[in-house]
Amino acid sequence: MDTAESVVDKKGASGPFHVNNGPSPRGFHGNGSCCGGGSSPAAPEEAHHLHRGGEDAECNGSPAKRSRLRRRTESVKRNRPRTAQRSNMALSVSPKDTSTSGAGDQTTGPLIEGQPCSTTEPHYRCTRNVVEMCRGTAQGSNLGLSVSPKDTSTSGAGDQTTGPLIEGQPCSTTEPHSPHYRCTRNVVEMCRAFPWFGMDIGGTLVKLVYFEPVDVTAEEEQEEVENLKSIRRYLTSNVAYGKTGVRDVHLELRNLTMCGRTGNLHFIRFPTQAMPRFIQMGRDKNFSSLHTTLCATGGGAYKFENDFRTMADLELLKLDELDCLIRGLLFVDRVSFNGHPEGYYFQNPSDTESCVKKTCTLDNPFPMLLVNIGSGVSILAVYSESDYKRVTGTSLGGGTFLGLCCLLTGCETFEEALEMASKGDSTNVDKLVKDIYGGDYERFGLQGSAVASSFGHMMSKEKRDSISKEDLARATLVTITNNIGSIARMCAVNEKIERVVFVGNFLRINTVSTKLLAYAMDFWSKGQLRALFLEHEGYFGAVGALMELLKTSEDP
Amino acid sequence: MAFNGYKREDENIGEDETPTKQPRSDMEMPGGFTHDPDNEAASSAGRDTSDRRTSNATARHRSDSVKKTRPPFPWFGMDIGGTLVKLVYFEPKDITAEEEQEEVENLKSIRHYLTSNTAYGKTGIRDVHLELQDLTLCGRTGNLHFIRFPTHDLPAFLQMGRNKHFSSLHTTLCATGGGAYKFESDFRTMADLQLHKLDELDCLVRGVLYIDSVVSSGPSECYYFENPTDPDRCIQRPYTLENPYPLLLVNIGSGVSILAVYSETNYKRVTGTSLGGGTFLGLCCLLTGCSTFEEALEMASQGESTRVDKLVRDIYGGDYERFGLPGWAVASSFGHMMSKEKRESVSKEDLARATLVTITNNIGSITRMCALNENIERVVFVGNFLRVNTLSMKLLAYAMDYWSKGQLKALFLQHEGYFGAVGALLELLHPS
Numbered sequence: 001m002d003t004a005e006s007v008v009d010k011k012g013a014s015g016p017f018h019v020n021n022g023p024s025p026r027g028f029h030g031n032g033s034c035c036g037g038g039s040s041p042a043a044p045e046e047a048h049h050l051h052r053g054g055e056d057a058e059c060n061g062s063p064a065k066r067s068r069l070r071r072r073t074e075s076v077k078r079n080r081p082r083t084a085q086r087s088n089m090a091l092s093v094s095p096k097d098t099s100t101s102g103a104g105d106q107t108t109g110p111l112i113e114g115q116p117c118s119t120t121e122p123h124y125r126c127t128r129n130v131v132e133m134c135r136g137t138a139q140g141s142n143l144g145l146s147v148s149p150k151d152t153s154t155s156g157a158g159d160q161t162t163g164p165l166i167e168g169q170p171c172s173t174t175e176p177h178s179p180h181y182r183c184t185r186n187v188v189e190m191c192r193a194f195p196w197f198g199m200d201i202g203g204t205l206v207k208l209v210y211f212e213p214v215d216v217t218a219e220e221e222q223e224e225v226e227n228l229k230s231i232r233r234y235l236t237s238n239v240a241y242g243k244t245g246v247r248d249v250h251l252e253l254r255n256l257t258m259c260g261r262t263g264n265l266h267f268i269r270f271p272t273q274a275m276p277r278f279i280q281m282g283r284d285k286n287f288s289s290l291h292t293t294l295c296a297t298g299g300g301a302y303k304f305e306n307d308f309r310t311m312a313d314l315e316l317l318k319l320d321e322l323d324c325l326i327r328g329l330l331f332v333d334r335v336s337f338n339g340h341p342e343g344y345y346f347q348n349p350s351d352t353e354s355c356v357k358k359t360c361t362l363d364n365p366f367p368m369l370l371v372n373i374g375s376g377v378s379i380l381a382v383y384s385e386s387d388y389k390r391v392t393g394t395s396l397g398g399g400t401f402l403g404l405c406c407l408l409t410g411c412e413t414f415e416e417a418l419e420m421a422s423k424g425d426s427t428n429v430d431k432l433v434k435d436i437y438g439g440d441y442e443r444f445g446l447q448g449s450a451v452a453s454s455f456g457h458m459m460s461k462e463k464r465d466s467i468s469k470e471d472l473a474r475a476t477l478v479t480i481t482n483n484i485g486s487i488a489r490m491c492a493v494n495e496k497i498e499r500v501v502f503v504g505n506f507l508r509i510n511t512v513s514t515k516l517l518a519y520a521m522d523f524w525s526k527g528q529l530r531a532l533f534l535e536h537e538g539y540f541g542a543v544g545a546l547m548e549l550l551k552t553s554e555d556p
Numbered sequence: 557m558a559f560n561g562y563k564r565e566d567e568n569i570g571e572d573e574t575p576t577k578q579p580r581s582d583m584e585m586p587g588g589f590t591h592d593p594d595n596e597a598a599s600s601a602g603r604d605t606s607d608r609r610t611s612n613a614t615a616r617h618r619s620d621s622v623k624k625t626r627p628p629f630p631w632f633g634m635d636i637g638g639t640l641v642k643l644v645y646f647e648p649k650d651i652t653a654e655e656e657q658e659e660v661e662n663l664k665s666i667r668h669y670l671t672s673n674t675a676y677g678k679t680g681i682r683d684v685h686l687e688l689q690d691l692t693l694c695g696r697t698g699n700l701h702f703i704r705f706p707t708h709d710l711p712a713f714l715q716m717g718r719n720k721h722f723s724s725l726h727t728t729l730c731a732t733g734g735g736a737y738k739f740e741s742d743f744r745t746m747a748d749l750q751l752h753k754l755d756e757l758d759c760l761v762r763g764v765l766y767i768d769s770v771v772s773s774g775p776s777e778c779y780y781f782e783n784p785t786d787p788d789r790c791i792q793r794p795y796t797l798e799n800p801y802p803l804l805l806v807n808i809g810s811g812v813s814i815l816a817v818y819s820e821t822n823y824k825r826v827t828g829t830s831l832g833g834g835t836f837l838g839l840c841c842l843l844t845g846c847s848t849f850e851e852a853l854e855m856a857s858q859g860e861s862t863r864v865d866k867l868v869r870d871i872y873g874g875d876y877e878r879f880g881l882p883g884w885a886v887a888s889s890f891g892h893m894m895s896k897e898k899r900e901s902v903s904k905e906d907l908a909r910a911t912l913v914t915i916t917n918n919i920g921s922i923t924r925m926c927a928l929n930e931n932i933e934r935v936v937f938v939g940n941f942l943r944v945n946t947l948s949m950k951l952l953a954y955a956m957d958y959w960s961k962g963q964l965k966a967l968f969l970q971h972e973g974y975f976g977a978v979g980a981l982l983e984l985l986h987p988s
Contacts, residue, residue: 202871203866203870203871203887203888203891204888204891204894273895298871299868299871299872299873299876299887300871300872302872302873302874303871303872303873303874304873305873320878322878322879374888375866375871375887375888375891376866376886376887376888376891390879392921392925393881394918394921395865395885395886395887395888395889395891395914395917395918396831396889396914396918397888397889397891398888399866399887399888399889399890399891399894400888400889400890400891400914402893402894403864403888403889403890403891403892403893403894404839404890404893406893406894406896406899407843407890407893407899407907408842408843412896429838430830431638431810431811431834433734435638436637436638436733436734436735436738436810437734437735437737437738438734438737438738438739438740439737439738441734443755443757444757444825446828450830451811451830452638452734452810452811452830452834453638453639453810453811453830453832453833453834453835453838454830454831454832454834454835454838455834455835455838455839455842456638456639456810456811456830456832456834456835456838457838458837458838458839458841458842459639459834459837459838459841460708461841461847464841464842472842479830479831479835482830483829483830483831483918486827486829486922487921487922487925490827490922490925490926490929491925493929494925494928494929
């Protein structure tokens with residue numbers, strides 16, 4: 001408490017530097033003795049300096065330890081409002097690097113991402129002695145504010161007044177400037193303050209991903225504003241919210257590193273119908289004071305934009321749902337599901353005895369046919385992360401299944417509908433080829449067991465009186481699923497793509513449909529097509545939205 | 557056999573056991589006819605009042621090039637589908653007095669029964685407005701009748717065939733559709749009738765091409781809709797299907813088959829879907845309590861599907877511009893129905909309408925994909941789902957036009973669901 005304080009006092013810094021709070025040693029800025037150091041005095045001069053790369057070589061322990069290495073430069077602190085709004089600044093402040101976009105030439109110079117740091121120059125943050133793109137933290141570890149090619153100041157303490165980008169001011173350049181200044185409404189805005197959310201407001205469900213940082217330093221925690229803390233606690237200590245909000249704990253991605261921070265990624269969903277209540281909650285928790293950007297995708301990002309603004313004073317950054325879907329999907333596959341593959345398929349789908357689930361990753365994922373089954377269905381042909389087209393869609397999706405089931409069986413929820421379907425027999429409801437032909441329709445390769453006319457028996461009163469609600473639920477599920485499968489197959493054939501990836505919350509806890517799709521792809525294509533599935537089903541749009549928030553300079 | 561004074565150049569009576577069979581000229585050109593002064597005096601009850609007569613007996617030849625076995629009457633073509641049986645019956649109008657005298661009783665009674673009624677039993681119907689008059693087939697002139705009844709009532713039909721001793725007529729019964737296979741043994745055991753089974757899609761293609769070629773008077777067989785979405789200006793217009801190939805043929809029966817037709821004998825089944833007319837009717841019966849196709853359509857005509865379906869604008873608040881989806885497009889069929897509140901606020905008519913729209917649009921969407929992939933611009937929709945169903949026809953017309961930005965044209969045919977049966981009849985008369 002002593003030395004640090006005196007440092008503070010002497011420097012007149014507006015905030016505490018890392019203080020020795022107790023038994024656990026904390027590294028002091030500048031000399032990087034994070035792990036061992038007890039109370040070695042901090043060299044005052046170094047208070048200005050950015051964290052030095054090679055110094056935490058030993059520090060590959062807990063995130064908390066690593067976090068102690070983060071520093072905030074004095075001048076930046078001075079200029080920064082002391083709120084949860086701690087945004088990151090430019091990437092590269094090396095005098096050598098004068099590239100405009102800051103995407104940097106990661107292969108030249110001494111800094112190659114993923115490689116040990118070979119310079120002591122303060123530009124990218126080094127964690128575990130490995131170069132990592134740094135995008136700031138709640139402490140604003142900033143590495144320099146300005147990314148204008150004109151600005152080559154080293155410390156990046158920044159000169160927020162130089163260059164064309166002045167926070168809060170209208171953007172005065174048409175140059176594509178640093179991607180971590182975002183221009184919204186033509187005003188330069190710092191981005192990436194906590195909390196970090198990605199939202200996908202769909203036709204039926206809202207999908208929310210929340211990044212819970214676990215490497216929060218004591219200092220950071222102290223400075224954390226109350227509502228931010230309360231949001232964090234509320235979200236992470238509950239698995240249900242209100243009557244309809246659910247956190248899918250089994251999907252949590254632990255110890256994920258995003259934007260230089262380590263944390264857990266949580267997956268939360270609630271019905272879009274409950275949106276007004278959600279917005280109200282945002283208002284009650286004074287979310288807007290956090291001045292964070294809320295990245296949202298899905299139709300609701302457009303539909304509810306005004307409501308967010310008027311009811312909770314929140315500005316949404318609207319993103320396209322299909323862009324986000326692809327980005328999110330590739331990301332989750334890349335980081336894997338807590339060490340396990342995100343993807344899976346079924347081996348021998350046509351054989352109930354030997355049909356078995358197998359995991360897989362999407363290596364060499366392109367080209368792929370991506371079938372997103374939400375309320376409705378979109379089918380995309382994806383050639384690369386940024387090159388895709390929407391091939392077609394169908395309005396007979398998850399919403400149709402649920403809507404029809406509710407009408408036909410009196411059920412009220414997706415889970416009930418699936419439960420009923422699992423017990424029913426659709427062949428009592430559907431007219432099969434054998435019901436019309438007495439057997440196979442050999443000429444065109446249609447087996448007797450294939451459905452010729454969905455619900456075709458239901459025009460007969462006698463048959464209507466003899467079937468159960470479970471049969472109807474099953475028939476609805478089978479009809480919708482097979483229709484999607486059929487259309488997907490046509491697209492795969494036409495686009496000449498062999499891999500068909502099915503996502504979307506229609507497949508949540510829906511093994512009947514998953515297996516049916518696997519079977520249909522395999523059977524009707526005579527083994528040419530393979531159906532793949534992903535564990536995080538309907539959340540990729542939200543993940544993609546979160547990624548947009550944390551956009552790296554690598555992205556064009 | 558008494559062929560009084562008729563000159564014949566060759567006889568081919570090996571398989572002809574019916575005394576009523578007479579040689580006729582082999583002219584089969586559409587609308588073709590020959591004059592038969594010898595028979596004018598013999599005009600009797602049953603003849604139409606047309607001034608077309610068969611030709612002078614001496615001029616009647618059987619051309620050498622067409623040495624066919626003319627099958628004995630009656631001439632039927634049957635298509636036993638998943639929901640309906642379609643029957644075409646050729647009623648000869650050029651029967652001579654002699655022929656008539658020799659006609660066996662049951663054949664006469666069949667003829668009378670069929671042509672003097674427009675309804676049969678409780679569910680059989682003759683579509684009089686579709687009758688093709690003065691058609692010449694295999695050298696005979698007569699009317700082609702179009703009759704349908706539910707497949708469910710086939711046993712009653714078989715019973716009737718048995719009662720009328722149909723089997724004694726030793727005629728071949730050409731039948732297509734799944735039921736030709738499914739009921740083959742029933743025909744044999746219940747009515748002692750042997751079916752000549754034919755493939756339904758072969759018959760369909762053949763029937764479509766034939767009918768379009770023979771319909772020369774009255775409304776054009778083929779038509780399309782101009783301005784399909786504008787109720788004030790929407791109008792049916794005739795379309796000439798000459799140079800029809802390639803053609804995408806979408807047959808919407810209980811289920812749907814989509815064929816790419818390249819020539820009269822060259823076609824392939826591109827794909828199909830199980831969400832067809834049977835689905836519409838089945839779902840409607842379940843959702844609204846109706847019992848017949850006509851009731852279902854009646855309800856649908858009065859309902860509003862947007863109360864039931866979730867539209868793009870319900871999700872986006874407007875258009876989804878990025879991918880060209882207008883706000884009024886359906887994003888999720890029946891998507892509102894997961895809400896109890898909304899379920900309680902819609903009517904049966906709304907549900908019927910939504911079912912119709914959903915099934916129709918799904919077919920349209922799949923069709924459009926096929927047309928795109930097969931590189932075909934002309935799509936012909938047939939099948940009894942479209943019978944008295946202008947709503948679906950207009951929807952299809954609109955959908956094809958809109959989503960293809962005018963590239964695709966939706967065409968329809970007057971005889972909708974009967975082509976399979978016609979094709980079966982043709983197979984009887986001109987075995988391929």
